[in-house]
Amino acid sequence: EAGVAQSPRYKIIEKRQSVAFWCNPISGHATLYWYQQILGQGPKLLIQFQNNGVVDDSQLPKDRFSAERLKGVDSTLKIQPAKLEDSAVYLCASSSLDQGYGYTFGSGTRLTVV
Amino acid sequence: LAKTTQPISMDSYEGQEVNITCSHNNIATNDYITWYQQFPSQGPRFIIQGYKTKVTNEVASLFIPADRKSSTLSLPRVSLSDTAVYYCLVGLYNFNKFYFGSGTKLNVKP
Numbered sequence: 001e002a003g004v005a006q007s008p009r010y011k012i013i014e015k016r017q018s019v020a021f022w023c024n025p026i027s028g029h030a031t032l033y034w035y036q037q038i039l040g041q042g043p044k045l046l047i048q049f050q051n052n053g054v055v056d057d058s059q060l061p062k063d064r065f066s067a068e069r070l071k072g073v074d075s076t077l078k079i080q081p082a083k084l085e086d087s088a089v090y091l092c093a094s095s096s097l098d099q100g101y102g103y104t105f106g107s108g109t110r111l112t113v114v
Numbered sequence: 115l116a117k118t119t120q121p122i123s124m125d126s127y128e129g130q131e132v133n134i135t136c137s138h139n140n141i142a143t144n145d146y147i148t149w150y151q152q153f154p155s156q157g158p159r160f161i162i163q164g165y166k167t168k169v170t171n172e173v174a175s176l177f178i179p180a181d182r183k184s185s186t187l188s189l190p191r192v193s194l195s196d197t198a199v200y201y202c203l204v205g206l207y208n209f210n211k212f213y214f215g216s217g218t219k220l221n222v223k224p
Contacts, residue, residue, distance in 0.1 A: 004157075035214075040216075041216060042201055042214030042215050042216050042217050043158065043214045044214070045213060091157050091158075093157065103158075103160070104160075105156075105157025105158050105159070106157055107155070107156055107157055108155075108156075108157055110155075
């Protein structure tokens with residue numbers, strides 16, 4: 001079974017620029033998550049999709065972050081404009097409804113804002 | 115959502131058994147306890163999940179007392195490759211929404 005694919009692997013941008021991350025979940029997984037992990041901290045949930053609908057985006061900074069999951073498969077997370085404090089690893093995870101034991105994570109995209 | 119408390123870090127030596135305890139005093143009746151492992155530059159990886167008593171798989175054991183207010187992840191005979199951050203999470207089985215704490219950084223020494 002192929003894992004969760006994310007790209008790019010690394011990204012360096014200047015503050016106030018925009019950036020987008022892409023995620024391709026495991027085939028058939030209805031639920032997709034984006035997490036932000038700042039160095040030294042645990043992952044923080046940003047948004048949860050069920051198919052192409054948003055289930056929870058309560059911790060997504062909506063003034064600068066946006067995410068979509070068209071057709072209920074791939075997803076993109078965008079930051080516009082980026083701030084220095086957005087420097088982090090952005091992790092995508094997916095799960096199926098009957099996979100009660102949790103998620104499968106991708107390797108993440110490491111974002112550095114300078 | 116039940117909050118979890120874990121030690122920030124632990125040291126061990128190769129070949130020893132390591133026990134990492136997690137406190138979750140306000141765990142709800144329907145909550146499960148799940149542990150993840152994370153290596154540098156990788157996403158977290160599922161290790162084990164349980165509801166009560168003891169669960170064992172090829173990687174670890176999970177001990178949960180009757181009151182379920184804590185749990186202990188047991189790693190038998192650790193090796194250098196077990197050096198990682200270990201997260202304890204509490205959440206609903208089917209709702210699939212877990213929140214991560216800061217985890218326990220395990221350092222295995224030769």
